[in-house]
Amino acid sequence: MMHKKQFLTGGAPLSATGKVLVMIHGRGGSAEDILSLAAHLHVKDYTLIAPQATGNSWYPYSFLAPTSQNEPYLGSALQMVGDIVKDLNAQGIPNENIYFLGFSQGACLTLEFTTRNATRWGGIAAFTGGLIGDKVNPATYAQGDFAGTPIFIGSSDPDMHVPVPRVQESTKLLQEKHANVYTKIYPHMGHTISQDELDVVNEVIFNAA
Secondary structure (H helix, E strand, C coil): CCCCCCEEEEECCHHHHCCEEEEECCCCCCHHHHHHHHHHCCCCCCEEEEECCHHHCCCCCCCCCCHHHHCCHHHHHHHHHHHHHHHHHHCCCCHHHEEEEEECHHHHHHHHHHHHCECCCCEEEEECCCCCCCCCCHHHHCCECCCCCEEEEEEEECCCCCCHHHHHHHHHHHHHCCCEEEEEEEECCCCCCCHHHHHHHHHHCCCCC
């Protein structure tokens, strides 16, 4: 089943903030789950948008599988995120005021969308994720430039789903596209989001005092 354009919203009204955080849940998660993470982030001045995957997963196989195996679901998920961005742009929100956050499968989708559409985004927080595919193919990401977009990628060594070498390959490509990447590998953290990761993104992405 393809993804429908459905999402939950939270935070302050868009008319009052001018800044949006798009929050993308992981496999088996929900928009409600990922939205609850905002309570731990310094985003009270942001409008929150959390899209919901059909069947609670954005694509069926590992993000390390050949991209073709995850189609048409992956393409549908990328299209949904793109449609949300277009809607925000149409409401007068520039890309530099659009932020992204994702966990696990949602972190992979976050990095994949923003890198295929590299521009000066507000900031990107990827909790345990990397670029999607059986290998990182620079040709897929030939267009655009991050122009200094701050990006945080946190992950565990080891992680049951996301190998550290893929995180490192992704970091390298993002840096080549002029993102300001802060990658932190946590020994034996497990497949979760740690308090330290939240503290880091509050500092480097959301610029908490």
